[in-house]
Amino acid sequence: xxxIISTSDAPQAIGPYSQGVRVGSTIYFSGQIPLDPKTGQLxxxxxxxxxxxxxxxxxxxxxxxxxxxxxxxxTTIFLADINDFQNVNEIYGSYFxxxxxARSTVQAGAxxxxxxxxxxxxxLAGDGNQTVADTSG
Numbered sequence: 001x002x003x004i005i006s007t008s009d010a011p012q013a014i015g016p017y018s019q020g021v022r023v024g025s026t027i028y029f030s031g032q033i034p035l036d037p038k039t040g041q042l043x044x045x046x047x048x049x050x051x052x053x054x055x056x057x058x059x060x061x062x063x064x065x066x067x068x069x070x071x072x073x074x075t076t077i078f079l080a081d082i083n084d085f086q087n088v089n090e091i092y093g094s095y096f097x098x099x100x101x102a103r104s105t106v107q108a109g110a111x112x113x114x115x116x117x118x119x120x121x122x123x124l125a126g127d128g129n130q131t132v133a134d135t136s137g
Contacts, residue, residue: 009060011035014112020061025125027065031078032057033115047084047116051091054119059095067123072101074122081116082107088117 005020010032013019020029034043034050037060043053062068077092079085085105093100101121111118 005029005061005064007060007064009037009063010057011037011040014040020064022065022125027067027071027123027125029058029061029121029123031076031118031120032061033112033118035113035115042113042115047087048091050116051088054117055091055095058119058121061121062123065123065125067125069095070099071123071125072096072121073124075101075103076120077103077105078108078111078118078120079105079116080108080111084116092119 001023003022004018005022005027007019010019013030014035017030020027022028032054034053035041035057036043036053037057043050058072059069062071075092077088079088082105108118
């Protein structure tokens with residue numbers, strides 16, 4: 001059974017998708033671009049300002065489920081220009097004090113509304129201290 005997540009603390013969907021979907025303890029959040037949740041417009045400023053807005057949007061989605069950045073297990077970063085990687089990485093990294101999530105970063109041909117970056121997130125509710133056995137032999 002899936003639960004649709006919706007909050008005013010992050011930009012509303014700009015198409016036929018949900019801000020997030022929870023299935024059990026796993027939450028899949030749609031990609032966030034640097035939209036101001038209040039205006040629905042792209043924030044102005046350099047890539048660091050835009051990366052901070054994206055991470056704050058992600059924070060709004062997490063709070064809607066009572067979660068924090070430590071609950072994130074996987075992210076995918078899409079960049080319009082891979083040369084922005086270091087600046088985005090600096091801002092992104094400041095949100096993860098320890099045990100950062102798994103991540104992929106790719107250069108995309110184009111992003112919605114002409115954004116320079118988009119980040120999508122998968123989070124896990126709970127403390128994440130479940131034991132995993134190595135069955136590789």
